[in-house]
Amino acid sequence: MADPSTYRPAPGTVPTDPGVYTFRDADDRVLYVGKAKNLRNRLSNYFQDPAHLSPRIRTMVFSADHVQWTVVSSELEALNLEYTWIKKFAPRFNVMYRDDKTYPVLAVSVKEKYPRAFLYRGPRRKGVRYFGPYPKAWAIRETLESLTRVFPVRTCTNGVFRRHEQLGRPCLLGYIDRCSAPCVGRVSPSEHMELVDGFCSFLAGGNTERVMREVRHEMEEAAGDLDFERAASLRDQLAAMDSAMEKQAVVFSDATDADVIATAGDDLETAVQIFHVRGGRIRGQRGWVVETGDGADGGDLPGLLADFLTQFYGQSTELSDATESAVGGNSRAAASREVTLEPVPREILLPAQPEDAAEMTDWLTGLRGAKVTLRTPQRGDKKALMDTAAENARQALRQHKLARVGDITARSAALEDLRESLWMDESPLRIECTDISHIQGTDVVASLVVFEDGLPRKADYRRYRIREAAGGGHSDDVASIAEVVRRRFRRYREDRTAVPEGDDGGERLEGEVTVREAEAGTARFAYPPQLFIVDGGRPQVEAAQAVLDELGVTDVTLVGIAKRLEELWVPGQDYPVIVARNSPALYLVQQIRDEAHRFAITFHRASRGRRMTRSVLDDVPGLGPKRRAQLVKAFGSVARVREAGEEAVAALPGFGPRLAAAVISALDGQAAQTRRSPQSGPPPQSDEAGESGPSD
Secondary structure, eight states, X not given: OOOHHHHOOOTTOSOSSOEEEEEEOTTOOEEEXXXXXXXXXXXXXXXXXXXXXXXXXXXHHHHOXXXXXXXXXXXXXXXXXXXXXXXXXXXXXXXXXXXOOOSXXXXXXXXXXXXXEEEEOSSOOTTOEEEOOOSSHHHHXXXXXXXXXXXXXXXXXXXXXXXXXXXXXXXXXXXXXXXXXXXXXXXXXXXXXXXXXXXXXHHHTSXXXXXXXXXXXXXXXXXXXXXXXXXXXXXXXXXXXXXXXXXXXXXXXXXXXXXXXXEEEOSSEEEEEXXXXXXXXXXXXXXXXXXOSSOTTSTTHHHHHHHHHHHHXXXXXXXXXXXXXXXXXXXXXXXXXXXXXXXXXXXXXXXXXXXXXXXXXXXXXXXXXXXXXXXXXXXXXXXXXXXXXXXXXXXXXXXXXXXXXXHHHHHHHHHXXXXXXXXXXXXXXXXXXXXXXXXXXEEEXXXXXXXXXXEEOGGGXXXXXXXXXXXXXXEOHHHHHHHHHHHHHHHHHHHHHOOOOOOOSSOOOTTBOOHHHHHHHHSXXXXXXXXXXXXXXXXXXXXXXXXHHHHTOOSOEEEEEETTTTEEEOTTOSSOBOOOTTOHXXXXXXXXXXXXXXXXXXXXXXXXXXXXXXXXXXXXXXXXXXXXXXXXXXXXXXXXXXXXXXXXXXXSTTOOHHHHHHHHHHHHHHHHHHHHOSOOSSOOOOHHXXXXXXXX
16 A cells, blocks of 8 residues: 555646546546546545545545646536546446335336336336335235326336237236227327327326316216226226325325435444435435445545435436427427426435535536526425435434345455455455366366456456467367467556557646546556466466566466365465355355356357357358358258359349359368268366366
């Protein structure tokens, strides 16, 4: 860990202009992104007495190796650039607000020809409108049951829809008038879209009273015309709408359009709760728990709120734009968007004012296209709702700690135990593992999996085809391990020595970088792991260490795990490291090794499948997929193509003498090779038989 005093910028070298700064480690990985209206004043706060810094910031400045900054023209531009970089780099020490996805939502797939309403959990997708979230799944099912009596939109899956479309008769919901049955053509796409627009509009609260007033008026007219059956049906529809509306409590008497945000935290984690209030009603609730290290009840609450507003409303606006582009061009859908919940409301109620409140207000106003107000309620109904949201945040934090304490403790204990077992200076926060997979020396491939903080980071997984140490039916597992290590760390060494392209548009201060240089600096797989694991025993470990010595890589701890006794081999040691069977460290290493094994076998099976389905026709120049399919369709098989001869092939549409000669020549060559080698190789075996194992 670096001492902050060793990389503190010289006095007077940091400009006083607005800008964005990044703290980076020795491998140029972004650890923290921040903005400032005065870069010199803000950066000086990080280099004060470490005892005065919060635990999270103190850890960050000691983990960093250098600081860079980019000067911009205004505070608003700095805010936008900070949000962009936090989203791009996902810095470890920035508070990352990701939806906990605990609550289910009611989704409507507006981009489909016949949109459907369904219960959904998970990340947001383009072309889908979401309502909620709801506290329980049964609440969504009851809402759907009530509203489909009024708006009989489709709720079935695509498979059920296609099956009844082929059968020519609707499902049970269609027979009991709970679905308009678009699968059998009872309604046209435009008529079904009208129902979907009414359904979405009612849920969004844009025309609740108008729809209920119209249904009540139709019921009274039907009763006046002595059409009691229709009047009774309309009465049931009114009751269904009342039931749906009762699920959303009335909190204000006026048409309040606001988001209520509350927090609760301790020294390590903070829970954030947001209530979406539209038209005086709570339309949804969302929650997050983030690791901050500062505590929301401490002095950094304004900074935490500023980070939350930036990420939440920036992402919400992008999702809204994506949904609009997915349904654009449909006048009905466009009309329904007018009553959709705005990503940025007119008013945002907060427990305290965020950092740079004036600039934040201007930014939110720009996102909304109308004035936005940030307020801290002191009394009345809005203060009561703020207290309710705060109580929800406290309960969410409590439940999160009860659910997560075991996992967090186990991972931390495993990393610390692994550090002690391998005599490392610090816990291996990034671990990589490689494994080899093949069958009798064919289709030899390797995998590289990455774990950070004890969890898989699948975005950094890599796959390799072994080129030098295998081929022609032979394979050397030790040499294959060496090849993978060389290819992985040669890339790291090249990236470490590469100089990013910069701008020469004027003299710059030491430490100052351009936006392009900052983004190019971390868009690479450059930084090394603290621990690198190979699947094998002493020979594999020694071969891998020889490659690291050759490349001059000295900051990586290498270890091998042997399958037979689950022992750990360290380079240069005559005996393995024996870790207790019940040790969390051994369990973590086994988990990483098994993930590398799974990833390698998956890639090997895919490679073998592609090879076994290849044909000699695939290598004929000028013969594409359509022409190959045409040949097989015309003659029935590849063997019959060869028997037919050049003239028959040349007579096919699109074939000429030259292409026909190339096809027959390739088939003759394959036949001659088959005669010389009647047995192409040993019979196939199971994947487990060919998996590279330890040589211990």
